[in-house]
Amino acid sequence: MTPHESPVEVVEHFLAALEARDLPVAARRLAAGARLTFPGGQRFHSLQELVAWSATRYRFVRKSYDRSELLPADTRGVAVVYCRGTLAGGWLDGTAFTGIRFIDRFEIDAAGLIVDQQVWNDLGEARR
DSSP: TTTTTHHHHHHHHHOOOOOOOOTHHHHHEEEEEEEEGGGGGGSSSSSHHHHHHHTTTTTEEEEEEEEEEEEEOOOOSSSEEEEEEEEEEEESSSSSEEEEEEEEEEETTTOOEEEEEEEEEEEEHHHH
């Protein structure tokens, strides 16, 4: 995080880099040992693991944001950012999807690094 960057901007820059599959840039936003938890309790220890898992579910995904909310830092210096909106993309068979709800919750430490990401979405239900 740069001195002028808010926790919300940290999250926005991380998600933009991840969507562009610029993993080195996205990884610079993660603290060592960051926890990444996705639907179904899927936990990842690296962005490469996350991308490999995602490749079994869809060809690509894009996020449209309705709102981001920042909760002030706690006594440990950890701020919480919630993002919510919808997903659009392409399934593995090439058909498109759109309008799938998501919420992401991030914890950002005092150094401006992501220490925890939790993701909830309706992608599994839409895939059925």
